[in-house]
Amino acid sequence: MATFQTLPGFREFYPDALARRNHIxxxxxxxxxxxxxxxxxxxVLEPLELYxxxxxxxIEQQLFSFTDKGGREVALRPEMTPTxxxxxxxxxxxxxxxxxxxxIAEFYRYERMQKGRGRCFFQFNADIFGEPGPEAETELxxxxxxxxxxxxxxxxxxxxxLSDRNLWFYYLEALGLDEARIRAVLSAVxxxxxxxxxxxKPYGEQFGPLDDALKAKVLAFLQIKSLAALEQTLxxxxxxxxxxxxxxxxxxxxxxxAMGLSRFIEVDLGVVRGLAYYTGxxxxxxxxxxxxxxxAGGGRYDNLxxxxxxxxxPAVGFAIGDMTFALLLEQRGLMxxxxxxxxxxSVIGGxxxxxxxxxxxxxxxxxxxxxxxxxxxxxxxxxxKAAAESxxxxxxxxxxxxxxxxxxxxxxxxxxxxxxxxxxxVLTAVRDLxxxxx
Ligand code: HAM
Numbered sequence: 001m002a003t004f005q006t007l008p009g010f011r012e013f014y015p016d017a018l019a020r021r022n023h024i025x026x027x028x029x030x031x032x033x034x035x036x037x038x039x040x041x042x043x044v045l046e047p048l049e050l051y052x053x054x055x056x057x058x059i060e061q062q063l064f065s066f067t068d069k070g071g072r073e074v075a076l077r078p079e080m081t082p083t084x085x086x087x088x089x090x091x092x093x094x095x096x097x098x099x100x101x102x103x104i105a106e107f108y109r110y111e112r113m114q115k116g117r118g119r120c121f122f123q124f125n126a127d128i129f130g131e132p133g134p135e136a137e138t139e140l141x142x143x144x145x146x147x148x149x150x151x152x153x154x155x156x157x158x159x160x161x162l163s164d165r166n167l168w169f170y171y172l173e174a175l176g177l178d179e180a181r182i183r184a185v186l187s188a189v190x191x192x193x194x195x196x197x198x199x200x201k202p203y204g205e206q207f208g209p210l211d212d213a214l215k216a217k218v219l220a221f222l223q224i225k226s227l228a229a230l231e232q233t234l235x236x237x238x239x240x241x242x243x244x245x246x247x248x249x250x251x252x253x254x255x256x257x258a259m260g261l262s263r264f265i266e267v268d269l270g271v272v273r274g275l276a277y278y279t280g281x282x283x284x285x286x287x288x289x290x291x292x293x294x295x296a297g298g299g300r301y302d303n304l305x306x307x308x309x310x311x312x313x314p315a316v317g318f319a320i321g322d323m324t325f326a327l328l329l330e331q332r333g334l335m336x337x338x339x340x341x342x343x344x345x346s347v348i349g350g351x352x353x354x355x356x357x358x359x360x361x362x363x364x365x366x367x368x369x370x371x372x373x374x375x376x377x378x379x380x381x382x383x384x385k386a387a388a389e390s391x392x393x394x395x396x397x398x399x400x401x402x403x404x405x406x407x408x409x410x411x412x413x414x415x416x417x418x419x420x421x422x423x424x425x426v427l428t429a430v431r432d433l434x435x436x437x438x
Contacts, residue, residue, distance in 0.1 A: 007119070008113065008119065009110075009111070009113050009118045009119025009120065010118070010119060010120050011118060011120060015340075016338060019338035019340070020326065020335055020338065021122070021322065021326075023335075023336065023338065024151075024322060024325065024326065024329075025104050025122075025124075027147075027150050027151060028104060028124045028147050028320070029102075029104065030150070031143060031146045031147045031150050032102040032124075032126060032143065032147075034146075035100070035139065035142070035143045035146070036100055037100045037101060037102040037126055037143070038100065038101055038102070039101070039102055039103060039104075040084070040087060040101050040102075040103050041103055041105065042077075042080070042083045042084070042087060042103070042105070043077075043083075044076060044077055044105075044106065045074050045075070045076060045077070046074065046075060046076075046077050046082075046083060047072065047073065047074060047075075048063070048065050048073040048074055048075045049073070050075075050082045050083065050086070050308075051063060051075055051078060051079075051082060053276070054082050054276065054277060054304065054307065054308070055078065055079060055081070055082065055275060055276060055277070056274060056275045056276030056277070057276075058274050058275075059078050059079065059109065059275065062078060062109040062110045062111055063075045063076070063078055063109075063110065064076040064078075064108045064109075064110055064119075076107075076108035077105075077107055077108065078107055078108060078109045079107055079123070079275075079319070080103060080105060080107070080123065080125040080319065081125070081127070081275075081277070081301065081304065081317065081319075082304065082308065084101065084103070084125065084127055084317075085304050085305045085308050085310075085315065086308055086310075088101070088129045088305065088313065088315075089305045089308055089309070089310030089311070089313065090310070092129075092130075092305070092310060092311060092313055095129075097130045098128055098129075098130055098131055098136075099127075099128065099129040099130050100126075100127075100128050100139070101126070101127055101128075101129075102124065102125060102126040102127075103124075103125050104122060104123075104124050104125075105122065105123065105125070106120055106121070106122050107120070107121055107122070107123055108120050109121075114293075115292070115293070115327070116292055116293045116321075116323045116324035116327055117293060117323065117324075118323055121321050121322060121323050122321070122322040123319040123320065123321050123322070124147065124319065124320045124322075125317060125318070125319045126140060126143055126144075126317055126318060126319075127140075127315060127316065127317030127318075128140060128315065128316055128317065129305070129313050129314070129315045130313060130314065130315075131314060131316070132302070132314040133248070133251075134248045134249075134251045134252040134255070134281070135255070136300075136314075136316045137252050137281050137283075137300065137316055138252060138255040138256060138259075140298065140316055140317060140318055141160060141162070141252075141256060141261070141265070141283060142256065142259050142261060144160060144283070144285060144296055144298070144318055144320070145160065145261050145264045147296075147320055148285065148295065148296075148320070148325075149264075151329055151334050152332075152334045153328070153329075153332065153334065155263040155264050155288075156288060157287060157288055157328065157332055158264070158285055158286065158287055158288060158295060158328070159264055159265070159266050159285070159286060159288055160264055160265050160266070160283050160284070160285045161266050161268040161270075161271045161283060161284050161285075161286065162252075162265055162266065162267055162268065162271075162281065162282075162283045163267075163268055163269050163270070163271040163272060163281070163282050163283070164245070164249070164269070164280060164281050164282065165186065165272055165273070165278050165279060165280060165281075165282055165299070166245055166279065166280045166281075167230075167234075167242070167245050167249075167269070168182075168186055168189070168221070168269070168272060169182055170239065170241045170242050170245060171221060171234070171237065171242070172185055172186075172218075174237045174238075174239055174242070175214060175217060177214075180206075180207075181203075181207055184202065184203040184206055184207065185203060185210070185218060186272045187199075187202065187203075187274075188200045188202070188203050188218075189218065189222050189270065189272045190272045190273065190274050192219075192222060192270070193270055200215070220233070221233065221269055222269050222270045223269070223270065224267065224268075224269040225266065225267055225268055225269075226267050227249060227250070227253060227267055229267075230246070230249070230267065230269070231246060234246065248281075252281065253265070253267075271283070271284050273297060273299055277301040277303065277304045277307075278299040278300065278301055279299075279300050279301055279302045279303055280299065280300035280302065280316070281299055281300050281316070282297075282298070282299030282300070283297070283298055283299060283318065284296065284297040284298075285297070285320070287324075287328050287331075291331075292324045292327055292328060293324050294321075294324065295320060295321065295324050295325050295328065296318055296319060296320035296321065296325075297318060297319065298316070298317050298318020298319060299316065299317075299318070300314070300315070300316040301315050301316070301317075302314040302315060339391055341370075341390055341391030341392060341393075342370040342371055342372040342390055342391070342392045343364075343369045343370045343371065343392065343393055343394060343430075343434055344364060344369055344370070344371045344372075344392055344393070344394045344395070344396055344430060345371075345372050345373065345383075345386070345387035345390050345392035345394070345395050345396075345413075346360070346361055346371065346372070346373035346395070346396045346397075346398060347373075347380065347383040347384060347387060347395050347396070347397045347398065348373060348374065348377075348383070348398045349380075349398055349399045349400050349403075350377060350400070351377065352400070352403075353398040353399065353400060353403055354377075354398075356398055356403055356423075357373065357396070357398040360396065360408070360423075360426045360427075361373060363426075363427055364426070364427060364430060367427055367431075369430065369434070372390060372392065374386060387413065388413065392413060393412070393413055393414055393433075393434060394410065394411065394412060394413060394430060394433055394434065395410075395411040395413055396408050396409070396410060396411075396426065396430070397409035397410075397411060397418075402420065403423075405420075406422060406423050407420040407421060407422055407423060408420070408421055408423060408426060409421075410426075410429050410430070410433065412433055
């Protein structure tokens with residue numbers, strides 16, 4: 001008989017996989033809270049319009065979209081950014097500033113499947129609204145680093161590439177390009193690392209081939225890897241906008257240095273990000289060995305809240321994906337093995353003893369202990385074997401003789417010692433034993 005398979009690119013989480021996912025989410029949530037971010041959530045199904053033109057061509061082509069029974073054009077969310085802009089835009093005047101929000105949620109993109117890329121995946125999103133200056137980027141990049149470093153990853157495992165779409169804009173403007181041409185060049189820069197010269201083809205088709213001298217300048221600019229090189233290149237160009245922008249760069253890098261994070265940060269003008277809405281600083285996190293696709297990406301998007309029909313509100317944020325990140329943790333041996341062991345295993349003589357045991361089992365669970373027992377009658381030997389295999393620290397033994405005396409046996413499975421405990425003192429005895437060092 002044919003069985004039902006999951007759809008391509010969709011994932012199931014068996015308990016061990018879910019334990020790993022929960023571990024990652026727990027650490028991310030803790031990092032966000034330590035930076036003072038508040039958690040929010042939002043619908044998984046959204047009006048298709050929210051993503052059209054706002055997110056960019058690539059995401060638009062990857063949408064899971066359909067018409068619902070009410071005739072509405074809808075899409076499963078491919079990302080959180082337009083949604084969080086709506087949430088904040090709706091209540092911008094009443095929200096306490098600075099607005100620092102995070103979420104952990106599932107997203108859907110009909111992508112070509114490859115290592116670390118699926119059609120449904122989780123992202124940790126963090127965004128700051130209402131802060132136009134590089135202080136917001138400082139906070140977010142520091143938190144991105146913390147979200148990865150909190151698992152034991154170091155600067156030898158990952159780094160953050162930092163770039164700036166503003167700087168690119170101002171530079172290309174100074175070189176004489178208009179806005180449409182600048183956008184086409186940036187789209188080529190975005191793809192240049194992956195496909196080389198072919199990245200300039202769409203520009204050529206739209207505007208004719210890029211002038212050789214200009215192209216050489218673009219290629220030199222995208223290879224810039226330090227603030228000093230950036231300053232040197234721009235010294236010959238000048239202009240107030242570029243000068244002010246370099247001051248923002250100095251501020252951001254100075255702040256990150258003061259936090260002790262310089263070792264994680266690399267200036268890299270080759271990053272411009274594919275999403276349509278980014279306006280200023282952009283950044284992406286990668287594994288140092290360069291074996292995996294991006295771990296995280298983000299940047300400033302000062303126009304998106306306004307484009308959605310609300311008052312203008314500067315914004316910056318990032319998202320970490322769970323798939324590449326879990327691969328990296330596993331590669332580095334930093335994914336803990338999750339064994340869910342009970343504190344107490346109850347070994348029960350028979351039906352009569354079972355009823356006596358139930359009273360204690362429930363009282364222990366209500367007091368917060370993890371307690372297991374065999375759901376049906378088993379020989380003592382099998383129960384002791386099950387107790388040992390469960391990893392329980394303590395066994396409570398309910399035999400007929402013990403119960404007749406008004407006691408149960410408490411066996412320390414770590415020390416292999418046992419003693420009798422009066423029935424009305426089971427909770428205290430378990431508490432004493434479990435709080436004592438093993
Ligand atoms: P993004 O670069 O499209 O940015 O995605 C961020 C991260 O999500 C990627 O670096 C990757 O780890 C993960 N990711 C994306 N697509 C997939 C996929 N198909 N399978 C597995 N993982 C994936 C954004 O989504 C922006 N909205 C981030 C942002 C938040 N910008 C500002 N605030």
